[in-house]
C-alpha cells in the first residue's frame with residue numbers, strides 16, 4: 708500500500724524562483740536564505756518520495772474571480788508552469804499522478820470533502836518555487852506531483868479546522884491506495900506578509916515563531932485561528948498558513964528534523980520546517 712512518513716512546510720516566494728532561474732542562488736547575498744535549504748536537499752535525496760501532494764494556493768494564474776474552488780485537486784497527466792508577474796518560469800513540466808489523484812478524490816468526497824476535480828491546470832510559483840527550493844535546477848522533476856490548490860485569496864477561505872481535517876482524511880486515503888508508493892504532503896505559503904495596501908510590508912516574527920513552535924504538538928490549537936485573525940496579526944497573505952495545517956494533519960506523531968526562518972525575503976517572512984513521523988515503539 709502507499710505510505711506517508713514525512714512532510715514539509717515552506718514559503719513559496721516568487722522572487723526566490725527568479726533568483727534560482729537566473730543562476731544567482733549561490734551568490735553571497737543570498738546565502739542566508741538558500742543555506743537553510745542545504746539540509747533539505749540532502750534529506751530529499753534520502754527520502755526519495757515517489758509522489759508529492761503539494762498544497763498551495765493559486766494566485767489568480769489559473770483561477771480568477773470566474774471560478775473560486777475552495778479545495779481543488781489536479782488529476783491531469785501533467786501541469787504547465789505559468790505565472791503572474793515574471794511570467795512562466797523556465798522549469799520542467801510538472802508530471803501528475805492521475806491514478807492516485809482520482810483515488811484520493813473518490814475517498815475524500817466519500818468522506819465529506821467535496822473536492823473540485825481539475826483536469827487542466829497551469830501551476831504558478833505557489834507550486835513551482837517550493838519544488839525548486841528543494842530540488843534545485845533540474846532537467847526534470849524527480850517525482851510525480853499532485854497539485855492540491857486551496858483558496859486563500861478570496862474571503863472566505865476554508866477554516867484551519869477544515870484544513871487540518873482534510874490532512875487527516877488525505878492520510879487515510881493515501882494508506883488505502885494499493886501500490887507501493889512513498890508519498891509526502893507539502894504545505895506551502897506564508898509566513899507573515901502583506902503585499903498590498905496601507906499595511907504592505909507587515910511582518911510579525913513572534914507570531915511566525917510561535918506558529919512553528921506549536922505546529923508539531925498543538926496543531927488543533929492553531930486550527931482555531933480564523934482568517935480574520937491571520938490577517939490582523941500576520942497580514943493578508945499570512946492567511947496562507949492554513950495550508951501548513953493540511954500537511955500537519957496528514958502526519959501522525961512527528962519529530963521536527965529541520966527548521967529555517969529568515970526575515971525579510973522580498974516582502975515576506977520565509978519559513979521552512981520538516982517533520983518526520985516518530986517510529987512506533
Ligand code: DHB
Pocket residue numbers: 719720721722766896897900902944972973974975
Ligand atoms: C510574495 C510572496 C508570496 O507568497 C506571493 O505569493 C507573492 C509574492 C513576495 O514576498 O513578494
Ligand code: FE
Pocket residue numbers: 719766833896897944947
Ligand atoms: Fe503566496
